[in-house]
Amino acid sequence: MLAKRIIPCLDVTDGRVVKGVNFLELRDAGDPVEIARRYDEQGADELTFLDITASSDNRGLILHIIEEVASQVFIPLTVGGGVREVEDVRRLLNAGADKVSINTSAVVNPQLVADASDRYGSQCIVVAIDAKQVGVDALGQPRWEVFTHGGRKETGLDAVEWARKMVSLGAGELLVTSMDRDGTKIGFNLGLNKAISDAVDVPIIASGGVGNLQHLVDGVKLGGADAVLAASIFHYGEYTVHQAKEYMREHGIEVRL
Amino acid sequence: MIDIAVVDYGMGNLRSVSKALEHVAPNKNVVVTSSAKDIIDAERVVFPGQGAMPDCMRELESRGLHDVIVQSAASKPFLGICIGLQLLFQHSEEGDANGLGILAGKVKRFAADAMHDAEGNKLKVPHMGWNQVYQKQTHQMWKDIPNGERFYYVHSYYVQPHDASLVAGVTEYPTPFTGAIAHNNIFAVQFHPEKSQHAGLQLLSNFVQWNGKP
Numbered sequence: 001m002l003a004k005r006i007i008p009c010l011d012v013t014d015g016r017v018v019k020g021v022n023f024l025e026l027r028d029a030g031d032p033v034e035i036a037r038r039y040d041e042q043g044a045d046e047l048t049f050l051d052i053t054a055s056s057d058n059r060g061l062i063l064h065i066i067e068e069v070a071s072q073v074f075i076p077l078t079v080g081g082g083v084r085e086v087e088d089v090r091r092l093l094n095a096g097a098d099k100v101s102i103n104t105s106a107v108v109n110p111q112l113v114a115d116a117s118d119r120y121g122s123q124c125i126v127v128a129i130d131a132k133q134v135g136v137d138a139l140g141q142p143r144w145e146v147f148t149h150g151g152r153k154e155t156g157l158d159a160v161e162w163a164r165k166m167v168s169l170g171a172g173e174l175l176v177t178s179m180d181r182d183g184t185k186i187g188f189n190l191g192l193n194k195a196i197s198d199a200v201d202v203p204i205i206a207s208g209g210v211g212n213l214q215h216l217v218d219g220v221k222l223g224g225a226d227a228v229l230a231a232s233i234f235h236y237g238e239y240t241v242h243q244a245k246e247y248m249r250e251h252g253i254e255v256r257l
Numbered sequence: 258m259i260d261i262a263v264v265d266y267g268m269g270n271l272r273s274v275s276k277a278l279e280h281v282a283p284n285k286n287v288v289v290t291s292s293a294k295d296i297i298d299a300e301r302v303v304f305p306g307q308g309a310m311p312d313c314m315r316e317l318e319s320r321g322l323h324d325v326i327v328q329s330a331a332s333k334p335f336l337g338i339c340i341g342l343q344l345l346f347q348h349s350e351e352g353d354a355n356g357l358g359i360l361a362g363k364v365k366r367f368a369a370d371a372m373h374d375a376e377g378n379k380l381k382v383p384h385m386g387w388n389q390v391y392q393k394q395t396h397q398m399w400k401d402i403p404n405g406e407r408f409y410y411v412h413s414y415y416v417q418p419h420d421a422s423l424v425a426g427v428t429e430y431p432t433p434f435t436g437a438i439a440h441n442n443i444f445a446v447q448f449h450p451e452k453s454q455h456a457g458l459q460l461l462s463n464f465v466q467w468n469g470k471p
Binding site: 098 | 273386452458
């Protein structure tokens with residue numbers, strides 16, 4: 001049976017792993033290559049790197065980091081952040097990324113998702129959706145909207161509709177981050193994840209808000225996630241990936257152990 | 258002297274494959290190449306591939322590699338990975354495309370709408386992640402790999418050989434599909450050994466040592 005995946009996420013800026021709360025207040029968590037190796041040893045199913053480097057000067061750093069990780073760690077690597085054109089996708093894949101995550105640029109230029117998946121296959125195109133609840137609809141159901149630029153800019157796009165559109169253009173997987181939850185440790189936004197998971201055929205990675213292992217279980221069982229992504233709980237040694245998997249298995253979830 | 262040629266026909270990322278081979282065989286000369294001569298000279302051939310099968314066939318043809326692949330698949334240890342497995346067969350539902358036709362059979366798509374797990378949850382397509390591979394024959398390529406070991410998959414299509422005895426491994430999603438085939442000097446897998454951590458590296462290491470006999 002297909003295992004649910006646990007994906008530690010490394011936010012990288014200027015060559016270091018950092019973690020913030022609600023996309024702000026960054027705190028240093030260490031060297032990306034060292035951290036990647038540690039999670040690989042603990043049994044991580046994949047790794048995601050998000051390049052959150054603000055200045056374009058240091059953008060090249062992520063390529064070196066990915067090259068180094070890819071020659072030592074033999075599990076799938078997803079890299080996102082600053083992907084603006086098909087050429088950026090090519091560069092990251094050549095450095096050793098297996099999948100490239102597209103976020104802001106998918107909103108600015110949806111054709112990029114189509115072009116990149118036509119060229120490299122939808123299996124390597126992940127669309128990252130940062131969403132925030134913006135009230136309720138006429139039936140009292142929550143409504144989520146897509147935000148870009150690290151959560152600073154609202155787009156007016158309905159998150160569930162947007163998910164459908166991205167899949168129709170060629171996204172092979174969706175990384176759904178609840179911006180109201182990111183770094184808060186109060187759990188995933190299960191309603192958001194479930195709504196998107198039910199709306200599309202491709203796998204969904206739930207992200208944003210993990211504070212304990214039960215949150216991971218809830219993400220799968222209640223949020224319909226195919227994979228769960230977390231950062232803080234692993235970075236600061238609260239739990240190992242192995243502990244997380246054991247906990248999920250105890251709660252009836254198929255994992256790779 | 259080229260020990261292992263990784264066939265580059267412009268489809269997808271071959272760095273992972275070559276890095277993993279270099280990791281398990283540091284003393285071997287691993288070359289990522291689109292040169293027919295390199296592929297002919299190499300002691301063993303790895304035939305990977307990502308993307309859509311019609312594009313893969315077109316790129317193979319445009320680089321003049323069709324005949325070289327057919328020849329290698331008939332003569333030396335040959336490892337197909339993902340689309341490199343699918344291309345060995347006659348025909349794919351993906352783009353209604355013909356493959357190389359080295360093996361009899363077809364490539365089919367998972368029926369996304371009709372697939373549910375035991376608890377009634379919708380199964381996603383692509384089939385993405387770590388799933389168990391059950392070995393259907395004893396083979397040197399399975400050496401030191403436990404039956405039912407998990408490998409990393411990412412695909413929407415799977416092969417259906419005419420001759421069921423070619424099947425070397427199956428995976429369930431939700432019903433059994435072909436995860437690996439073996440035929441003389443050919444071994445080909447739908448999953449990605451280069452991304453399957455210890456188990457995948459073991460399979461690649463087995464390939465480096467395999468004499469190409471069934």
